[in-house]
Amino acid sequence: MECGCGKDKFIQASFPEGEVDLALIEELLQNNQEDSGNLIAVLQGAQKVYGYLPRLALSHIARRMGVKPARVFGVATFYTQFRFTPVGKYLILLCEGTACHVNGAERIKTALGDELNIEAGQTTADRLFTLDTAACLGCCSLAPVMMINGQAYGPLTPDKARSIIRSIYKREGQLREGAEEK
Amino acid sequence: MIVQVGMGSCGIAAGALELWEILEQEVAGLNPELELKRTGCIGMCHHEPLLDVIEDDGRIFTYGNVKPEEVGEILQAHLQGRGSRGDRLVASSAEPAGFLKAQLRIALRNCGHIDPESIDDYCQAGGYQAWQRVVTSFTPEQVIEEIKISGLRGRGGAGFPTWFKWNATRQEAAAPKYVVCNADEGDPGAFMDRSLLESDPHSVLEGMLIAGYAIGARRGIIYCRAEYPLAIERLGIAINQARARGFLGEGLSGSEFSFDISIKQGAGAFVCGEETALIASLEGERGMPRLKPPFPSQRGYRNNPTSINNVETLANIPWILANGGSAFAALGTEDSKGTKVFALAGKIKRGGLVEVPMGISLRQIIFAIGGGIKGDRRFKAGQLGGPSGGCIPASLLDTPVDYASIQDTGAIMGSGGMIVVDDSTCMVDMARFFLDFTRKESCGKCVQCRIGTTRMLEVLERICAGEGQEGDIELLEELAGEVKAASLCGLGQSAPNPVLTTIEYFRDEYEAHIKEKRCPAGQCKSLIQYIIDPERCRGCGICARKCPVECISGEKKQPYIIEQDKCIKCGTCLEVCPEKFAAVRVE
Numbered sequence: 001m002e003c004g005c006g007k008d009k010f011i012q013a014s015f016p017e018g019e020v021d022l023a024l025i026e027e028l029l030q031n032n033q034e035d036s037g038n039l040i041a042v043l044q045g046a047q048k049v050y051g052y053l054p055r056l057a058l059s060h061i062a063r064r065m066g067v068k069p070a071r072v073f074g075v076a077t078f079y080t081q082f083r084f085t086p087v088g089k090y091l092i093l094l095c096e097g098t099a100c101h102v103n104g105a106e107r108i109k110t111a112l113g114d115e116l117n118i119e120a121g122q123t124t125a126d127r128l129f130t131l132d133t134a135a136c137l138g139c140c141s142l143a144p145v146m147m148i149n150g151q152a153y154g155p156l157t158p159d160k161a162r163s164i165i166r167s168i169y170k171r172e173g174q175l176r177e178g179a180e181e182k
Numbered sequence: 183m184i185v186q187v188g189m190g191s192c193g194i195a196a197g198a199l200e201l202w203e204i205l206e207q208e209v210a211g212l213n214p215e216l217e218l219k220r221t222g223c224i225g226m227c228h229h230e231p232l233l234d235v236i237e238d239d240g241r242i243f244t245y246g247n248v249k250p251e252e253v254g255e256i257l258q259a260h261l262q263g264r265g266s267r268g269d270r271l272v273a274s275s276a277e278p279a280g281f282l283k284a285q286l287r288i289a290l291r292n293c294g295h296i297d298p299e300s301i302d303d304y305c306q307a308g309g310y311q312a313w314q315r316v317v318t319s320f321t322p323e324q325v326i327e328e329i330k331i332s333g334l335r336g337r338g339g340a341g342f343p344t345w346f347k348w349n350a351t352r353q354e355a356a357a358p359k360y361v362v363c364n365a366d367e368g369d370p371g372a373f374m375d376r377s378l379l380e381s382d383p384h385s386v387l388e389g390m391l392i393a394g395y396a397i398g399a400r401r402g403i404i405y406c407r408a409e410y411p412l413a414i415e416r417l418g419i420a421i422n423q424a425r426a427r428g429f430l431g432e433g434l435s436g437s438e439f440s441f442d443i444s445i446k447q448g449a450g451a452f453v454c455g456e457e458t459a460l461i462a463s464l465e466g467e468r469g470m471p472r473l474k475p476p477f478p479s480q481r482g483y484r485n486n487p488t489s490i491n492n493v494e495t496l497a498n499i500p501w502i503l504a505n506g507g508s509a510f511a512a513l514g515t516e517d518s519k520g521t522k523v524f525a526l527a528g529k530i531k532r533g534g535l536v537e538v539p540m541g542i543s544l545r546q547i548i549f550a551i552g553g554g555i556k557g558d559r560r561f562k563a564g565q566l567g568g569p570s571g572g573c574i575p576a577s578l579l580d581t582p583v584d585y586a587s588i589q590d591t592g593a594i595m596g597s598g599g600m601i602v603v604d605d606s607t608c609m610v611d612m613a614r615f616f617l618d619f620t621r622k623e624s625c626g627k628c629v630q631c632r633i634g635t636t637r638m639l640e641v642l643e644r645i646c647a648g649e650g651q652e653g654d655i656e657l658l659e660e661l662a663g664e665v666k667a668a669s670l671c672g673l674g675q676s677a678p679n680p681v682l683t684t685i686e687y688f689r690d691e692y693e694a695h696i697k698e699k700r701c702p703a704g705q706c707k708s709l710i711q712y713i714i715d716p717e718r719c720r721g722c723g724i725c726a727r728k729c730p731v732e733c734i735s736g737e738k739k740q741p742y743i744i745e746q747d748k749c750i751k752c753g754t755c756l757e758v759c760p761e762k763f764a765a766v767r768v769e
Contacts, residue, residue, distance in 0.1 A: 037484075039466035040449055044408070071467075078468040078625075079449035081408055098371030098565065098601045099527035101615050107752050114730055135452065135619065136370035137409060139192045140527035140601075141227030141534055150411060152195030158730070158754060 020054040029064045036067050039075055043082060052083045080135075088123045088130040090168060092148050097136030099143040103155070108144050109133070111158035115165050128172060129165070183260060184236040185209075185216055188294055190223030190380045191412045192373075196230035200250045209257055216257070222381020224294025225535030226281055229272050232294075235260050244279070246272035281532050284550050286513070288521050289337075289497040290537045293381035298416050301423040304384040310429055312503035313388050316395060317435045320503075322352065325396040329499070331507030333519030338364055338455070338492030339570065339596045340672070341518075341585045347489050350479035351397040354487035359399040361390050362483060362490040364460060365406040365413070368452035369568030370619060372599030374523045375493040377535050379406070379413035382497065383420035387443060389496030391429065392503060394441040397489050402443040405460055408450060417445055452569070452623035456671045457482075457490050459625065470625045471671035492597065494523055514540030518584035528565075528601040529556045538583065545579040548602055559604040563687070567596025569616045569623075570676035572683030573609060592683040594676065608705035609688040610695055614642040616680035620673065631674030634665035638681060648708045650696035655685060704768035707751040711769050714755070716741035718765035725755035725766065741765075 028045040032038040042065065046057050053076055062069040076082045094112065096105055113119055116129050123130040139145045142154030146161065153164055185205060189198045205218055226232060229246025233256065236242050243266050245256055256267045266274070273279035287293075296303035304310070316325055330345035351359055363386060367375040379386060390402040406414050421443050424430045432440045446464055453459045454469040457478050463469035464483055482488025498520065502510045511519045518540040524547060527533045531553035538547060544564055548554070555561050563573040572593030574581060581587050588595045603612065621635040638661045641654050662678030669675050685692060694700045701709040714725070714734075719741040726734040726742055733749050736742030744755065756766040 035466075037464070037466040040463065041446070041466075044447060044449065075466065075468055078470075079451050081450035096370070098568065098599070098615070099533075101370075102528050102601065102603050102607050102612075104753075107754070110750070110752055111730065134409060135368065135450070135623075136372070138367070138373035138376040139195050140371055140373055140525060141230070142192055142195055143527065145195070152191060154195055157757075158752070159728075 020050060020056050022057060022060050024049045025057060025061070029061065033065050036065055039065065039067065039072065040079070043072075043076055047082060051087050052085055055084070086123070086127070088127050089172075090129050090148050092129060092131050092146055093134040093137065094120070094131065095137040095139070095143070095145045095147070096133045097138075097140060097143070099140035100136075100145055103143040105144040107158050108146065108156050108161050111161050112146075112165065115162045128169070183216055183238055184219055184234075185257065186219040186221045186234045186236070188223055188230065188232040188234075189220045190377055191410075192227050192377075193223060193230045193232065194412075197250070198231040201231050201233060201248060201253055204250050204253050209254060213257065213261060219297055220299070221295060222293050222298045223377045223535065224282075225290065225377065225537075226272070226279065226532070227534035228281075228532045232272075235266075241275045242273075243271060243275075244273040245270040280553065281534065281536075281551055284542070284546060285537050286521050286539045287537045288501050288510070288513075289378065289385075289494050289523055290382075290535065291501060292385060293378065293535070296382065298381050298383055299419050301384060301420070301427060304382070308504065309384050309500070310388055310427075312500035313391055313429065314435065316392050316503055317437050317439065322396045322398060325392060325503065326352065328503060328507040329396075332502045332510035333507075333514075334495065334498055334502065334510065335518065335585065336492055337494035337498070337522065337597065339567065339594065341595060344491065344495055347479055347491070348393060348397050350477070351399075351487045351489040354480055356486055357398075358401060358486055359397055360483045360486060360488040361393045361397065361399045361402040362460070362464070362478075362488055363390055363402065363404040363406075363493060363496055364455065364457075364490050365404055365410075365493050366448045366455045366460060367407060367410075367493070367597065368455045368623075369570075369597055369599045371525065371527055371565070371568055371601045372597050373525045373527075374535060374598045376410050376413050377525075378493055378497055378523075379410065380416055383413075383417045384424065385497045385500055386417075386493055387420055387424055387430070389491075389499035390443060391434075391441055392499050393489060393491060393496065395439055397487075399489070400440050400442070402441065403464060403483070404443060404445045405448060405454070405464060406445060407448040414445060414447065421445070451625075452619070453625045453671070453673050456673060459671065460490065461488065468625070470627050471673075473670060494598070515582065515584045517586055522583060522595070522598060524598045524600045526552050526600050526602070529559065529604040529607070530554075530602040531556055540584050541582045543580045543582055544574060547583065547600070548579070552602065555602065555604050557604075559606065562603050562605050562607060563609065563612075565593075565601040565603065565612070565680075566599070567594040567676075567679070568599045569620045570594055570672065570679055571596045571599075572679045573603075573612065573687060574683075575687040577687075592679065592686060594679070606703055606705065608646075608701050608703035609684045609691050610642065610645055610701075611703075611705055613681045613684045614639065614646055617642055617677070620677040624673065624677070628669045628671075628674055630665045630668035631670075631677065634661050634668075635674075635677055637661055638665070638678070642681070645692065645695045646701075646706045646708070648695070648699045648706070650692075652696070654696055655689070655692050658685065710751060711746060712744055712749060712751060712753070712755055713767055713769055714742050714744055715765045715767060718763055720763050720765070722760065722763070724758050724760070728754050728758045730754060 062072040145154035233245045334344045335341040454463045459469040459471040478488045523537045617639045626632045721739040733745040759766045
């Protein structure tokens with residue numbers, strides 16, 4: 001039996017240390033630092049800049065907005081939108097809504113995990129893909145659905161999901177070759 | 183001739199952008215008399231992407247599931263007067279789609295007809311006329327009276343009378359007051375608000391404007407979930423247009439009334455649909471509910487009087503003020519006036535967005551509008567109200583859609599998510615699915631909700647895994663009672679509903695799992711086996727090629743065999759086995 005509060009969530013594991021350029025969020029902070037009510041908007045802006053919320057940036061935001069770091073970390077960990085580890089170039093959001101569930105989202109998840117060799121919440125070793133899940137993307141009539149960098153795909157079958165990943169791999173391969181030739 | 187493409191985010195996912203590009207680049211250049219128009223979503227999601235051709239004489243032809251390469255052919259047929267391309271035609275003025283026939287569209291009145299990014303389109307469709315009428319000839323009290331006459335109740339789920347909320351906020355002495363639009367549509371399986379905001383953002387703005395006038399607020403805030411980027415983009419465009427036209431700003435329409443609207447993005451927390459949690463989130467805090475009273479109408483955003491209304495509620499407001507409260511009250515039933523929008527999804531033939539007068543039966547929605555069950559399988563249940571709602575069985579299909587009748591079944595009207603499931607869906611798994619959701623989304627404030635849902639989920643998981651014990655059903659019922667009784671907000675109070683309704687209507691399925699270690703729907707992986715019938719298998723080998731764990735083997739033209747201990751029960755073999763053989767079965 002485990003308690004209801006989750007496990008393996010030690011601060012060190014959840015917020016890896018790393019170098020970040022804090023100047024990138026300077027403008028964002030200047031526009032919002034007066035009002036701590038804008039904290040969520042600032043965090044959203046910072047995540048847009050870095051792709052995730054680095055620990056250093058969180059502490060910096062706390063200092064600049066004049067709120068306790070505990071509040072910043074508390075807000076950041078409360079909302080599922082925020083992540084604390086870097087994401088791949090392609091962020092896959094697999095919908096786990098009701099319509100997708102009854103139409104076989106579980107099998108899509110298995111297929112994607114198998115194709116990418118990662119589990120939900122992880123990023124591939126080449127930093128190309130992050131596989132994540134969403135409570136509902138609101139495209140229920142296309143169930144099961146996934147969204148890759150904002151573009152929705154559906155209705156999926158395990159095969160279709162695999163081939164979408166493969167075509168991105170292929171495109172990336174061509175891009176890399178092109179870059180090498182230059 | 184006007185050609186329009188439905189460009190909601192579901193249409194775009196289905197390929198509407200490709201259609202649009204082709205129209206823009208090639209066809210429009212060749213035929214200058216064509217007017218291109220993008221619209222929102224008409225709600226026929228099952229036919230996306232959709233393309234409408236409106237002939238000069240006003241006849242409308244709607245094509246569905248259109249492929250980019252077919253666009254030219256469809257347009258040529260119309261331009262040359264050859265009539266329509268029949269195989270893709272899903273509706274026309276002469277023969278409206280069955281999906282739309284039984285509907286009555288008030289909140290969705292403009293969806294799929296106007297360009298959501300054009301205020302001119304909205305105004306041409308009668309937009310902002312209700313506002314003009316209000317500001318020139320209504321006092322705030324008269325507006326509230328009109329809404330009271332209409333009988334409009336909140337469409338977000340709880341069904342609280344809208345006029346009462348407005349009036350309570352108006353009565354408060356403190357200022358400034360706020361109007362908040364709750365667009366944090368978190369129910370998995372619901373997309374009414376997304377579609378409305380993407381297809382007709384101005385109607386929501388106009389509703390907020392009228393609300394602001396009625397309660398004496400100067401500022402409106404739309405709290406929209408970040409998962410809806412297109413809705414946020416179109417709202418932003420609409421707000422700017424409304425400002426430029428003088429519908430938002432200082433001293434509106436020659437009056438002393440000033441009003442402006444801003445957007446705040448949610449960050450992915452289901453509980454933020456609850457009013458007090460939403461306010462906490464607006465203030466940049468963890469979205470945790472607090473005790474009521476004081477109600478938001480007394481102390482809301484920044485401790486000031488705040489009226490929080492749902493997207494669909496607000497979209498109804500301009501119609502009510504333009505047509506009169508009694509016109510709205512003439513629709514629906516005694517305690518539930520007007521119409522309700524439902525997002526029809528799941529194992530349904532024609533899924534999409536539907537708006538029906540209150541009081542029509544679930545059967546009419548699912549079978550007359552939705553066309554029945556995919557693959558003509560047996561209807562098993564309709565899930566209403568998402569994680570706070572319940573499953574309504576086939577025996578109650580004639581239940582009328584109104585607040586009280588739905589509540590009597592143990593489900594709730596909710597915000598309008600309606601998921602249809604057939605006999606291949608396990609109801610214990612369904613309950614497990616929803617409880618997994620509420621457990622994850624519980625904010626953790628109340629012990630019974632945080633830990634109670636975890637304990638209930640454990641019980642459901644072991645039942646699904648074939649390890650259910652005598653007394654588990656009773657244990658679930660007991661825990662459900664505690665979670666309901668001791669939770670502060672609607673999330674906890676309603677979290678057990680999916681479990682309780684499935685126990686009530688599908689107790690035999692629970693018992694089959696617990697006593698016979700059998701999943702009647704053939705869905706719970708631990709309780710099923712995929713078997714290849716040697717009599718039927720022709721040895722084509724497609725299952726072996728598609729099996730992700732390579733646990734199927736055999737010789738060509740001989741029956742294949744599944745190695746049970748390696749099988750992950752993904753069901754791929756069942757899906758790929760050619761229909762004429764149908765050799766794979768679930769036991």
